[in-house]
Amino acid sequence: MINGTWNGFRELVLVDKSEVCPGIISFYFKSKDGGKLAKHTAGQFLPFKIKTDNPKYKDVIRTYSLSMFPNDELYRISVKKIDGGLISTYLHENLNIGDSIEAMIPTGLFTINNGSKNIPLVLISAGIGITPLLSMLYEESATRNNIQFIQAVQNSSIHPFKEDIDAIAKSRGIKNTIFYSNPLENDKLGIDYDYTGYVSKEYLKDNVDLNSDFYFCGPPPFMKALENSLLELGVPSDRIHYELFSNN
Ligand SMILES: Cc1cc2nc3c(=O)[nH]c(=O)nc-3n(C[C@H](O)[C@H](O)[C@H](O)COP(=O)(O)OP(=O)(O)OC[C@H]3O[C@@H](n4cnc5c(N)ncnc54)[C@H](O)[C@@H]3O)c2cc1C
Structure with missing residues (x-):
């Protein structure tokens, strides 16, 4: 094993588990063998299967974006429980500290084009699509602050990583904008969030540097609308990058 890399499957052990929001x-996860992990590139995901003899789960592979600062000690994934979802439900309800998964090495092409540090970066997420964008924010904010971060969620009850993002944005002088599509009565516009509704073409036109590199992740209709808006606003297609959370 060189620099923590591996072929095939490697056993990782769950060392901690914590609720992000409902x-x-x-x-x-850490490696079971105690060795270093492969440092992922922000935006990549971890393909794995549960280590079990239960035929219902055995050999079922799912992929989850790594949501932390890239490092070779500890992987973090952040999983939304899907109604009727086989593996997301198993992870939420049955995977306990000390249990193992069998993981492939992190992979994926949804990563920042690092030839272009001088070109501003716009990172946009909706819902659980925050995970690869958060890893990108951790990594990129360490070396630059020409980043605009936009997070769309329903409301404050399901607003993942709000404090972490606020802290990075404040410490690095990064513009952080929050959209609530369905704010709660107690959610205060201008304090808890910045805009009601969805990330629209008009918003992008008036508030975002269109000469940026754009990276986004969220539900398919959100990404289609965003891609169409950016193309209509004249953003070249090679500046538009997104990840689909679909295994099909
Ligand atoms: C590159 C990539 C990265 C991903 N990263 C993350 C991540 O960081 N966090 C995360 O929570 N998930 C992520 N996913 C989604 C994850 O891999 C699973 O698809 C998801 O957890 C559902 O798996 P399941 O076994 O629970 O559901 P399944 O048993 O596969 O599906 C059950 C039902 O849910 C529907 N369904 C399947 N996937 C979704 C979905 N994503 N949204 C809504 N309904 C769905 C199916 O149509 C089906 O009806 C990622 C997917 C990809 C391809």
């Missing part, structure tokens, strides 16, 4: 749990 319906989303973060899972922290």
Whole structure:
């Protein structure tokens, strides 16, 4: 094993588990053999299967974006429980500290084009699509602050990683904008969130540097609308990058 890399499957052990917000749990894994892990590139995901003899779960592979600062000690994934979802439900309800998964090495092409540090970066997420964007924010904010971060969620009851993002944005002088599509009565516009509704073409036109590199992740209709808006606003397609959370 060189630099923590591996071929095939490697056993990782769950060392911590914590609720991010209702319906989303973060899972922290270390290698079972005590060796270093492969440092992922922000935006990549971890494909794995549960280590079990139960035929219902055995050999079922799912992929989850790594949601932490890239490192070679500890992986974090953050999983939304899907109604009727086989593996997300198993992870939420049955995977306990000390249990193992069998993971492939992190992979994926949804990563920042690092030839372009001088080009502003716009990171946009909706819902659980926050996970790869958060890892990108951790990594990129360490070396630059020409980043605009936009997070769309329903309301404050399911607003993952709000404090973490606020802290990075404040410490690095990064513009952080929050959209609530369905604010609660107690959610205060201008304090808890910045805009009601969805990330619209008009918003992008008036508030975002269109000469940026755009990276986004969220439900398919959100990404289609965003891609169409950016293209209509004249953003070249090679500046538009997104990840689909679909295994099909
Ligand atoms: C590259 C990539 C990265 C991903 N990263 C994350 C991540 O960071 N966090 C995370 O929570 N998930 C992530 N996913 C989604 C994850 O891999 C699973 O698809 C999801 O957890 C559902 O798996 P399941 O076994 O629970 O549901 P399944 O048993 O596969 O599906 C059960 C039902 O849910 C529907 N369904 C399947 N997937 C979804 C979905 N994503 N949204 C809504 N309904 C769905 C199916 O149509 C089916 O009706 C990612 C997917 C990909 C491809």
